[in-house]
Amino acid sequence: MGKASKDKRDIYYRKAKEQGWRARSAFKLLQIDEEFNIFQGVKHVVDLCAAPGSWSQVLSRKLYMPSKLSPDSGDGVVPLIVAIDLQPMAPIDGVIQVQGDITNAQTAEVVIKHFDGCKADLVVCDGAPDVTGLHDMDEFVQSQLILAALTIVTHVLRVGGKFIAKIFRGKDTSLLYCQLKLFFPIVTFAKPKSSRNSSIEAFAVCENYSPPEGFNEKDLYRLLEKVGSPSGVSDSDCSSGWLEGANKVYIPFLACGDLSGYDSDRSYPLPCSAEGPSYQSLDPVQPPIAPPYKTALELKKNLP
Ligand SMILES: C[S@@+](CC[C@H](N)C(=O)[O-])C[C@H]1O[C@@H](n2cnc3c(N)ncnc32)[C@H](O)[C@@H]1O
Numbered sequence: 013m014g015k016a017s018k019d020k021r022d023i024y025y026r027k028a029k030e031q032g033w034r035a036r037s038a039f040k041l042l043q044i045d046e047e048f049n050i051f052q053g054v055k056h057v058v059d060l061c062a063a064p065g066s067w068s069q070v071l072s073r074k075l076y077m078p079s080k081l082s083p084d085s086g087d088g089v090v091p092l093i094v095a096i097d098l099q100p101m102a103p104i105d106g107v108i109q110v111q112g113d114i115t116n117a118q119t120a121e122v123v124i125k126h127f128d129g130c131k132a133d134l135v136v137c138d139g140a141p142d143v144t145g146l147h148d149m150d151e152f153v154q155s156q157l158i159l160a161a162l163t164i165v166t167h168v169l170r171v172g173g174k175f176i177a178k179i180f181r182g183k184d185t186s187l188l189y190c191q192l193k194l195f196f197p198i199v200t201f202a203k204p205k206s207s208r209n210s211s212i213e214a215f216a217v218c219e220n221y222s223p224p225e226g227f228n229e230k231d232l233y234r235l236l237e238k239v240g241s242p243s244g245v246s247d248s249d250c251s252s253g254w255l256e257g258a259n260k261v262y263i264p265f266l267a268c269g270d271l272s273g274y275d276s277d278r279s280y281p282l283p284c285s286a287e288g289p290s291y292q293s294l295d296p297v298q299p300p301i302a303p304p305y306k307t308a309l310e311l312k313k314n315l316p
Pocket of ligand 1: 034035037038060061062063064065066067068096097098099112113114115138139140141157
């Protein structure tokens with residue numbers, strides 16, 4: 013498929029290049045913000061699974077750049093943005109980068125160290141495993157990433173803070189919803205307009221972090237395992253019978269972003285100049301600096 017063809021079929025891909033975003037995912041975070049105002053009062057953020065960095069760019073432009081341009085306008089608190097990914101990322105103004113696996117305790121410790129003495133107001137996680145196409149498997153691996161993210165959340169997020177995480181909708185969506193509800197009184201599953209309808213992805217928008225009374229971070233997994241068991245934890249949404257039958261639990265699900273705006277499942281004609289169709293496709297803003305396929309290409313080059 014040619015670059016122009018992709019520009020035509022994916023308006024958000026084209027707009028991302030025009031607006032200087034490293035990935036079309038930037039629009040997902042921006043559209044979630046339009047609906048939920050997630051950056052209000054936010055100074056300290058963790059961006060989990062951040063490469064190639066479009067969400068970090070949004071955080072930098074929304075939080076770091078304004079404070080850099082007019083340092084006296086705020087409350088004097090310097091924004092702190094910590095981004096983590098398995099892959100290395102090209103630098104972004106005001107973003108501290110950590111290369112590591114979020115399911116690894118050592119990575120979590122490095123992140124926590126950056127927040128030494130202070131807490132995060134917001135944790136975002138756009139993590140996605142390499143999708144296999146086997147939905148149950150993909151959903152399971154995705155849920156493990158969210159639980160790893162939740163572990164970091166319980167260590168760094170301040171009470172009242174927010175957590176945004178990519179989820180894959182599937183048979184365990186109700187379980188995940190009820191697990192998140194243990195820590196956040198308000199949990200909404202949101203589908204930004206820039207996320208394709210054909211994709212099973214959505215985003216859990218979790219507000220007002222309130223861990224259970226007496227909660228100890230070490231007990232996280234034990235507590236999560238209890239969700240759905242007959243003697244387990246329950247609240248008004250997640251009663252003990254929610255696992256039986258279809259859709260026992262009501263999950264708030266919301267489409268977000270300007271609904272009259274661009275539709276990610278539609279093709280849009282390319283802009284043409286008055287003299288004719290002289291459309292020039294832009295190059296990606298930041299090609300990956302260490303793509304996984306690079307090693308494969310190098311190995312191939314050395315074949316006899
Ligand atoms: C959809 S991309 C994130 C896009 C990013 N939010 C942006 O706007 O550029 C998913 C990322 O998750 C990362 N990832 C997957 N599993 C991870 C793990 N266990 N630890 C850290 N990063 C992980 C991948 O390396 C990949 O860069």
